[in-house]
Amino acid sequence: MGLKDYDNKIIHGLKAGYESSYKELFKEYYVLLSAYANKYVNDPEEAREIVQDLFVHLFEIRDSLIITTSLKSYLFRSVRNRCLNHLKQIQGQERNLENFKPQEASGSDSEEKIMETELEYRIYKIVSQLPEQCRKIFLMSRVEGKRNREIAQTLNLSIRTVETQISKALKILRNYLQDYLKS
Amino acid sequence: MKKNSEHMTDEGRIVRFLTRDFTESEKEDLEIWMNEDPENRKSFEETKKIWDHSANIKDFQSNDKIEDWLKVKRRINFERSKYPGHPLLKENMIRFLRAAAVIIILLGIGILARQYIFRQPEMILVSTGDFKKEIILPDGSQVFLNKYSKFKYPERFQKNRRQVDLTGEGYFDVTEDPDKLFRININSHAIVEVLGTSFNLKSHSADGSVDIHVISGKVSFFTPDTKANKTILTKGEQAFLRKGAISVTESKDTNFLSWKTGILNFNDERIENVLEELTTFYNKKFKLKNTCENDIRLTSRFDNQKLESVLEEIKLVLKLDYTLDADTIIFYFR
Numbered sequence: 001m002g003l004k005d006y007d008n009k010i011i012h013g014l015k016a017g018y019e020s021s022y023k024e025l026f027k028e029y030y031v032l033l034s035a036y037a038n039k040y041v042n043d044p045e046e047a048r049e050i051v052q053d054l055f056v057h058l059f060e061i062r063d064s065l066i067i068t069t070s071l072k073s074y075l076f077r078s079v080r081n082r083c084l085n086h087l088k089q090i091q092g093q094e095r096n097l098e099n100f101k102p103q104e105a106s107g108s109d110s111e112e113k114i115m116e117t118e119l120e121y122r123i124y125k126i127v128s129q130l131p132e133q134c135r136k137i138f139l140m141s142r143v144e145g146k147r148n149r150e151i152a153q154t155l156n157l158s159i160r161t162v163e164t165q166i167s168k169a170l171k172i173l174r175n176y177l178q179d180y181l182k183s
Numbered sequence: 184m185k186k187n188s189e190h191m192t193d194e195g196r197i198v199r200f201l202t203r204d205f206t207e208s209e210k211e212d213l214e215i216w217m218n219e220d221p222e223n224r225k226s227f228e229e230t231k232k233i234w235d236h237s238a239n240i241k242d243f244q245s246n247d248k249i250e251d252w253l254k255v256k257r258r259i260n261f262e263r264s265k266y267p268g269h270p271l272l273k274e275n276m277i278r279f280l281r282a283a284a285v286i287i288i289l290l291g292i293g294i295l296a297r298q299y300i301f302r303q304p305e306m307i308l309v310s311t312g313d314f315k316k317e318i319i320l321p322d323g324s325q326v327f328l329n330k331y332s333k334f335k336y337p338e339r340f341q342k343n344r345r346q347v348d349l350t351g352e353g354y355f356d357v358t359e360d361p362d363k364l365f366r367i368n369i370n371s372h373a374i375v376e377v378l379g380t381s382f383n384l385k386s387h388s389a390d391g392s393v394d395i396h397v398i399s400g401k402v403s404f405f406t407p408d409t410k411a412n413k414t415i416l417t418k419g420e421q422a423f424l425r426k427g428a429i430s431v432t433e434s435k436d437t438n439f440l441s442w443k444t445g446i447l448n449f450n451d452e453r454i455e456n457v458l459e460e461l462t463t464f465y466n467k468k469f470k471l472k473n474t475c476e477n478d479i480r481l482t483s484r485f486d487n488q489k490l491e492s493v494l495e496e497i498k499l500v501l502k503l504d505y506t507l508d509a510d511t512i513i514f515y516f517r
Contacts, residue, residue, distance in 0.1 A: 017261070019256070019259075019261040022255070022256075022259065022261075023252060023256075026252050026255065027249075027252075030246070030251065030252070031243050031246045031247050034242075034246040035239070035242045035243050035246055038242050038246075044242060044245050044246065047246075048246060048248075048251060052251060052254055052255050052258070055255045055259070056255060056258045056259055059259045116236065116239075119232075119236055120236045120237075120239045120240055120242070120243065121243060123233060123236055123237050123240055124240040124243040124244070127237070127240060138237075141202065142234075142237045142238050142240070143238070143240065143241045143244070145238075147202070147203070147204070148202050148204050149204075159204070163195060163198050163199065163202070163204070164195070166198050166202065167192065167194030167195050167197070167198040168194075170194055170197070170198065170230050170233060170234065171194050173233045173237070174226075174229055174230055174233060177233065181229045181232060181233075
């Protein structure tokens with residue numbers, strides 16, 4: 001099934017109000033969109049709520065839903081607008097509204113954020129499929145921010161092994177991510 | 184990718200740098216290595232990009248929550264959407280309604296089950312009025328009802344018989360089923376039983392008369408009084424019930440199905456009989472006046488013709504004139 005067919009199928013389901021379609025959309029995009037939103041609002045909790053709101057909104061307006069672009073860019077754009085509105089609200093609460101111009105502030109910036117988010121999402125996906133020990137060490141290093149020595153001690157391994165596993169992870173990632181690394 | 188150090192792979196070199204586990208000499212070594220070949224630099228930059236971004240995957244880990252779907256689902260409430268128009272109902276109101284709905288459905292199932300399992304099936308009553316009507320019965324039998332007829336049949340037949348009621352006129356094409364007798368009650372004073380055949384049945388509630396013409400198969404015809412002595416009719420036979428008595432003749436009437444086919448056939452038929460047929464067919468009164476001859480006969484075929492064209496034809500063939508007012512047609516000699 002081509003991307004377009006997939007989009008059409010999902011959009012049809014969304015318009016019809018099928019729970020299965022909303023669930024599929026959620027599975028496919030929730031994590032990605034939440035991370036994207038977080039790049040704007042810098043608050044993971046808030047970011048997830050913004051995306052949840054979008055899903056509810058999609059359902060509420062399903063009868064009049066028109067998507068002319070791809071489903072993906074529609075979703076990214078919607079999330080971005082919601083984030084900017086959210087920021088505007090916060091700024092409004094801080095009585096600082098005059099200088100805020102979201103439309104000008106975004107543009108290529110949003111493109112870059114989408115690219116980053118997608119790259120990171122791909123990394124996340126690939127890492128979750130790395131061999132057990134390799135994944136564990138890589139996550140300890142990158143997510144927990146541990147030094148190689150600490151990792152070696154915790155797992156009772158040599159520092160050299162830790163280095164080897166990290167470079168193995170990076171090599172695999174670089175291999176799989178060639179399309180995302182251009183530019 | 185080129186190697187210029189025998190004890191270190193390219194990735195190893197980069198990893199040392201990225202993980203800040205490098206000595207000053209190793210850092211210089213990396214600089215030299217990158218300057219050696221643009222490919223090396225590219226390799227380093229790509230790896231560093233991955234390295235930097237991979238710190239952010241914790242966002243994804245914390246976002247990967249299928250339980251958030253439940254939050255969304257609760258807010259959307261897909262079930263409710265099937266009955267749109269009351270978004271203001273409170274959650275517990277909906278819960279109450281849901282419970283109530285379950286009870287009602289269960290009750291409904293109970294009632295239906297009682298109706299279906301313990302009770303006789305629902306009877307369907309068809310009253311044709313100004314229109315003819317075709318009905319397909321639950322067993323596939325076909326009934327073609329004439330105007331101003333009434334027909335009653337069950338939504339499903341019982342196990343061992345097919346029972347229907349008729350008032351007026353109907354053509355029956357009964358699906359053959361040797362295990363299930365097909366039984367027609369006519370104004371509850373005559374009964375027709377068949378296994379599978381086609382026939383035309385006509386009753387007049389005014390005088391209680393019944394005419395039956397058998398087209399194919401075998402039919403038994405009787406009244407509640409003659410149950411013990413049923414009249415059996417076969418293909419091409421007709422029977423009349425008049426004043427409680429049944430008489431059988433060979434079917435000469437070629438027009439008993441005219442109400443259904445729209446075709447009237449007359450083969451050297453006396454004008455009185457022709458006019459009688461026309462009376463029923465066109466629902467008009469026909470009269471004959473001033474005729475000295477008493478044996479005028481017509482041979483003709485009218486196929487779904489309008490009354491006017493039939494009248495004109497009779498006028499021409501039999502050299503009769505006619506007058507036509509609202510309901511009555513009078514034929515007379517010129």
